[in-house]
Each structure stands twice: as structure tokens, then as C-alpha cells.
Amino acid sequence: xxxxxxxxxxxxxxxxxxxDDAEDISDxxxxxxxxxxxxxxxxxADPGQTLIRIDKFLVDRMNNATRSRxxxxxxxxxxxxxxxxxxxxxxxxxxDVVTLELLRPRRExxxxxxxxxxxxxxxxxxxxxxxxxxxxxxHPGHGNYTGTLxxxxxxxxxxxxxxxxxxxxxxxxxxxDKDTSGLLVVAKRAEAKSDLCKQFYYKTTHRxxxxxxxGRFDYPIGTITGNIGRDLKDRLQMAVFPPDGDIxxxxxxxxxxxxxxxxxxxxxxxxxxGRTHQIRAHMKHIGHTLFADERYGGDQxxxxxNTANYRRFVQNCLAICPRxxxxxKTLGFRHPVTGVEMQFDSxxxxxxxxxxxxxxxxxxxxxxxxxxx
Numbered sequence: 001x002x003x004x005x006x007x008x009x010x011x012x013x014x015x016x017x018x019x020d021d022a023e024d025i026s027d028x029x030x031x032x033x034x035x036x037x038x039x040x041x042x043x044x045a046d047p048g049q050t051l052i053r054i055d056k057f058l059v060d061r062m063n064n065a066t067r068s069r070x071x072x073x074x075x076x077x078x079x080x081x082x083x084x085x086x087x088x089x090x091x092x093x094x095x096d097v098v099t100l101e102l103l104r105p106r107r108e109x110x111x112x113x114x115x116x117x118x119x120x121x122x123x124x125x126x127x128x129x130x131x132x133x134x135x136x137x138x139h140p141g142h143g144n145y146t147g148t149l150x151x152x153x154x155x156x157x158x159x160x161x162x163x164x165x166x167x168x169x170x171x172x173x174x175x176x177d178k179d180t181s182g183l184l185v186v187a188k189r190a191e192a193k194s195d196l197c198k199q200f201y202y203k204t205t206h207r208x209x210x211x212x213x214x215g216r217f218d219y220p221i222g223t224i225t226g227n228i229g230r231d232l233k234d235r236l237q238m239a240v241f242p243p244d245g246d247i248x249x250x251x252x253x254x255x256x257x258x259x260x261x262x263x264x265x266x267x268x269x270x271x272x273x274g275r276t277h278q279i280r281a282h283m284k285h286i287g288h289t290l291f292a293d294e295r296y297g298g299d300q301x302x303x304x305x306n307t308a309n310y311r312r313f314v315q316n317c318l319a320i321c322p323r324x325x326x327x328x329k330t331l332g333f334r335h336p337v338t339g340v341e342m343q344f345d346s347x348x349x350x351x352x353x354x355x356x357x358x359x360x361x362x363x364x365x366x367x368x369x370x371x372x373x
Contacts, residue, residue, distance in 0.1 A: 038139075041100035045092050054079060054098065055088040062100075077230045078102055085235035111140060111165040116152035121344055126192040126337055127185060131346045134181040134323050138172065153186060163188050174200055174274075181349045182209070182328025187336075195336035200274070206332030209269040209279055210258075210348060212325035212355065213288040214302040216265055220257040224282040227251060228275040237295060238277040240285035251275040253282045261359035262366065263303035264291055268329075279326060291317075291355075293324035313362060313372055321355040 043061055055070045058079070062070070073079050074088040080099045081090060092098070119131040130149070137144040140151065150172065154165035163170060169190040176182060187193030199205050224240075229248025231239035241247040252272035259266040265288070269279050280296055283289060289298040301314050332343040348356075365372035 039099050039101050043098050045094055045096040045098065047094045049092055049094045049096075051091045051093065053088065054081065054086060054090045054092055057092045058098065058100075073100065075230070077235045085230075087235075111150055111154050112146060113155035113158050113165070114146060114151040115155050116147065116149075118149075118152050118156055121183065121346065122342075126189045127187050127196070127335075129331065129344050130184050130186060132176065132181060132184055132328075134179050134349065134351070137178045138175045138184075149184075157188065160188065169193055173197055176328050177277075177324075177326075179323035180326045180328060181352075183207075183331040183344055183346050184328075185331060185333065192336040196333060199333050203272065204334065206330065206343070207271060207328065208330045209271075210327045210329045210352070211267055211269055211279060211283070212261075212264055212291040212352065212359075213267060213283050214264055214291060214298065215288045216260050216263075217257050217267075217288070222255055224253045224255070224286055225251070226282065226285060228278055228281050238275070238281040240281055249273075249275055251278050251282065253278060255283075259356075261356070262363050264359055266356060280324065291325040292321050293326075295324075298324065309372065313358075317355055317358055320358065321351045323351075325352055325355060327352060 041062060043058075045057070055067050055074065058070050059065055059067045070079070071088040074086065074090075077085045078101055079086055079088070080101055081092075081096050083097075083099075116136075119133070120128055121131050122129040132138070132149060137148045138150065140146065140148050150165060153171065157163040157165075165171065167190075170187055170193060173185050173187055173193055173196045176184060185196060187196055225243050226240040227243055227245060227248030228238050228251040229241055231237040239248075240251075243250060250273060254270045254272065256268045257265050258268055269283075271278060275281075280290055280293055284293075284296045284298075289296050289302060292299050299318060301311065304310050304314070327346070327348060329348070330343065330345050332341065334340070335342050362372045
């Protein structure tokens with residue numbers, strides 16, 4: 001008998017397996033740079049399991065699931081075997097641990113208030129803007145049940161009788177990745193969240209990022225256009241596909257070079273669309289992977305020489321900033337109650353500031369013919 005953890009059908013699973021639901025599960029309704037996933041279903045194949053396709057295997061084990069929707073879930077990278085995303089033609093083997101992991105949390109997940117410091121940039125009766133540090137997971141989920149931004153909000157707003165951290169109509173309007181720092185807006189009232197979500201959907205908000213990327217650009221200003229979808233070889237990455245093709249979703253990133261620092265460039269990115277890992281995937285696509293972005297190979301030396309001194313210098317830089325060098329610097333939106341246009345800015349965090357100074361010192365030393373280690 002196979003060991004099986006059969007979660008009850010959550011609202012998110014019901015949406016996923018409703019044939020009439022047109023929602024793209026690869027987006028999950030959140031921000032482009034977010035990558036956290038939440039487990040909705042788990043089963044372990046019996047030791048005597050025969051080799052069959054995973055879509056056929058799951059259709060017999062998930063209530064209300066259809067084979068076509070399971071295939072769509074696999075195409076979106078939501079079906080995992082032994083913690084690795086698989087395609088629908090994967091053949092189940094004895095002992096395989098199969099999970100369905102979505103970008104949206106299970107709504108019955110308990111949110112435990114935790115006294116975690118928050119950097120609040122702005123707050124009024126219906127919303128607040130937070131400057132999230134790198135390393136802070138946004139929402140509890142598989143592997144991160146505590147110590148998240150949502151846990152911190154539950155504690156901070158514990159005296160607000162109208163704020164329920166379990167209510168999906170309240171709280172985070174968008175998200176950024178764990179290792180990306182920067183600004184987020186949180187709704188304290190349902191009407192505010194509804195209005196803000198519409199602004200994000202219709203692209204009337206204004207957001208800019210700062211990033212340190214490998215290489216120097218031929219032109220200081222540019223636009224990257226190309227569909228973004230799951231990498232066909234590595235399902236944990238996003239890749240760029242032809243804009244007129246059937247793979248992926250349309251994505252547009254505008255960039256401007258702010259400073260050239262020898263073998264890296266400090267840039268501003270403005271998003272016209274919001275896709276998973278949009279900046280990271282688009283920059284890698286044009287040969288300018290984000291510095292220190294391990295998932296996309298940015299933690300390797302992609303520009304420069306092969307001397308021992310230079311290798312040590314880069315390793316020191318990676319130790320200073322052991323995460324993708326990406327910060328959500330500005331955020332603008334129309335206030336959901338007053339209608340006033342609001343614009344927020346945030347300081348570059350210490351790790352990125354120190355990283356930039358190291359590269360500036362590197363250039364100065366090279367120019368003066370001095371040792372930079």
C-alpha cells in the first residue's frame with residue numbers, strides 16, 4: 001500500500017483542476033521575481049509501483065483532477081518528483097515522492113504572529129509600504145513555515161480588529177523573491193487590496209529595480225522583448241523564447257546603464273510586464289547575468305581575466321553579497337482611497353553599497369597600476 005498524504009481539495013487546487021478556469025497557474029497572481037512554492041498535495045509511490053506516466057498516475061489519486069490539467073500543471077513546473085520539477089511524460093518509479101507545488105499558499109495554512117522587525121516606509125489606515133531585506137521569505141510555505149514577512153505582519157497588526165492574516169483578501173498585494181530586497185505594498189483592508197491589485201494588473205503602477213550585472217553594454221539604454229517560460233532543460237530556471245512563439249508569456253524589460261565598473265555594470269530596470277524571474281532571465285538572455293545569481297550562473301566569473309588576484313577579488317565580492325544583486329528601489333501607485341499618486345524610494349542596502357564600492361576601488365587601483373587585493 002503506498003504511503004500517501006492526501007490533502008483535502010483547497011480552493012487553489014479546485015481552480016487548478018477546473019477545466020473552465022483560464023487562470024495561468026505559472027503566474028500565481030504574484031510578483032515577477034518571486035519563486036517560493038507551496039505544497040498542496042503529496043503522495044509516495046508504492047515499492048511495487050509499475051512504470052507509468054505521472055499524469056496517469058496522478059489522475060487516479062487526486063480528486064477532481066483531469067489528465068489535461070495535470071499536464072498543464074507539469075508544463076507550468078508545478079509537479080515535482082523527489083523535489084525536482086518534471087514533465088507530464090515522466091514515468092513514476094517505486095518510492096518516488098510526488099508533490100503538487102503552487103505559487104499560492106494553502107489558505108488553511110496557519111499564520112503564527114512573530115515579532116520580526118519591519119522597515120516600514122509608509123503607513124496609513126488602509127495600507128503600508130515595507131522595505132524588505134534580502135533573505136526574508138515573504139509567505140509561509142513548504143520549508144518556510146515561520147520567520148516570514150507574513151508572520152511579521154500578523155504580529156505587527158495584531159491589535160487591528162479588521163486585519164486577519166488568514167484572509168486572502170487582505171495582506172500582500174505583490175511579492176518579491178526571498179533574496180531580492182526592496183519595496184512591497186501591503187493592504188490592511190479588502191477594498192484597498194482589490195484596488196491595488198487592479199492597478200498591478202492593468203500596469204498602472206511604477207516600479208524600478210537596481211541590479212549589478214556582468215559585462216558592459218554596447219548601448220546605455222535598451223529594451224528586452226521575449227517570452228518568458230520554464231526552461232526546457234532546467235525547470236527551476238526561466239528562459240526566454242521568441243516573442244511571436246507559443247512558448248512562454250510576453251515580457252518586456254527596459255534598462256538603463258547607470259555606471260560601468262570594469263567587468264560589471266550597475267543598471268536600472270523598469271518592468272512593463274511581470275513574469276517570474278523576469279529581470280534575471282532577460283539579463284541572462286542578453287549576456288548580462290546578475291552578479292552573484294547562483295541559479296542563473298552569476299556566482300561564476302563571467303567577465304574579466306583569469307589571474308589569481310582577480311579570482312580572489314571576485315570571491316571576496318561574492319562573500320560581501322552572497323545573493324543576486326537585485327533591489328526593488330522604487331514603487332509608485334495611486335492611493336486606493338484618496339486617489340493621490342504616491343511614489344516611494346528606498347536606499348540601496350548595505351551589501352550592495354559595499355559591493356559597488358569594492359568595484360569602484362578595483363577600477364581606481366587598476367587605473368593607478370596598484371594591486372587591488
